[in-house]
Amino acid sequence: MSADLPASLPNRLPDTEWRARPGLATLCDRLGASAGETRFVGGAVRDALLGIEAKDVDIATVHRPEEVMARVRAAGFKAVPTGIAHGTVTAVLDGWPVEITTLRRDVSTDGRRATVAFADDWREDAARRDFTMNALYANPGDGALHDYFGGLDDLAARRVRFIGDALARIDEDHLRILRYFRFVARFGALDRDSADYAACLVRAPSLMALSRERIADELLRLLALPDPAEVVAAMVADGILRPVIPEIGADGVAALRALVAAERQGGIAPDPLRRLAALLPRDAALADQLGGRLRLSNKARLRLKRALEPAGAADPRALAYRIGPDSAVDQILLGHAFAQGDLALLRGWTVPKLPLSGGDLIAMGLSAGPPVAATLQELERRWIAAGFPADAETRALAAQLVGVALRSAQ
DSSP states (O other): OOTTSOSSOOSSOOOOTGGGSTTHHHHHHHTTGGGTSEEEETHHHHHHHHTOOOSOOEEEESSOHHHHHHHHHHTTOEEEEEEGGGTEEEEEETTEEEEEEEOEEEEEEOBSOEEEEEOSOHHHHHHTSSBGGGOEEEOTTTOOEEESSSHHHHHHTTOOOBSSOHHHHHHHBTTHHHHHHHHHHHHSOOOTTSHHHHHHHHHGGGGGGSOHHHHHHHHHHHHTSSOOHHHHHHHHHTTSSTTTOTTOOHHHHHHHHHHHHHHHHHTOOOOHHHHHHHHSOSOHHHHHHHHHHTTOOHHHHHHHHHHTSOOOOSSHHHHHHHHOHHHHHHHHHTTSSSOGGGGGGTTTOOOOOOSOOHHHHHHTTOOSSHHHHHHHHHHHHHHHHTTSOOHHHHHHHHHHHHHHHHHHHO
8 A cells, every 4th residue: 555545535625725716616516416427526526535736626427418519608607618529628817727528328339439428327327437546536525425336435444446347447447557557556456356457467468459648658657656666567467558558578687676766765756758668678769669660759768768778978077068957867867878976966066068069160260161060060079078178168168179270271
């Protein structure tokens, strides 16, 4: 059990910060909360019961999307039809969003997306959700809880359990396999003997049907948690990730454990890209290929690659200048460059800019062309090696190099 989770749960929704936000009570009143037509649902309820700050607030309602739009606007708030075909409207209250979704039931699914129909039954809406701890509802007024599938008991026991038949829930959306492991790493205790774990193991090959963007997003969310190493180790040992990221092996798990320890020792926040790099062999080309396969952004792909390439620098600051501070920290924490104690050299240090340009060298007497570029490159190399000296010292060094270049041209 995580140290930051309470030993017992309250019997109704606590008075959290988000419940007191301006406009929320007015919105719930307009949506008929006092008549039982609207309830808080999902992560906000779960996290409130655990004493965790909720990121998002979701509301479920019996009203159809068009009616929700009208009621939100009548309350004086902006209504955005973010997913109106699937029943979701976003109300913007004083700059912060609240998602309002009409009760639904699944008509058909293909493992990637679902066709839904609107419903009036709260239990039916709960039945289409993934885990029991995510199918908890609460009355906005008195905070009374509604639990149709034992979610409160599972939450108290830190047990991540699919609603109903686990295989059926996974077949509705294959991404639920990865979500299961993320939720276990965040809230639960790993149980490799459970029926839910077994279902994920059986259906692991179905991950290949998902877009690589969805896989990457869910994997990085898992790796961003405080300590996902135990869960990732089980996933690797039992082949969960093999269909989509076969590059990750036992050595990568050991490197991840070492990285988590190094981050804690250095007081450095977890970073999912750095942790993904830890899971891979030290092969920059392979990392670049994986980044492309997972459809990572160019910036993220470059960082993943740089974390695994040779250091090629004499000291940490020279490394940070060459590949960027984040990538330099990655290499040090991964044990690929220097020692962890060298991180102190990068704290509070801003990467400097070479104080002279090609125009300055021309002003010193060089003719425009290849000699300027070559001299500037040599100046930069010596400036780095000298520890990024101030402008006056750099200008003196430049004058020496310009003199050498002029004599060589004679």
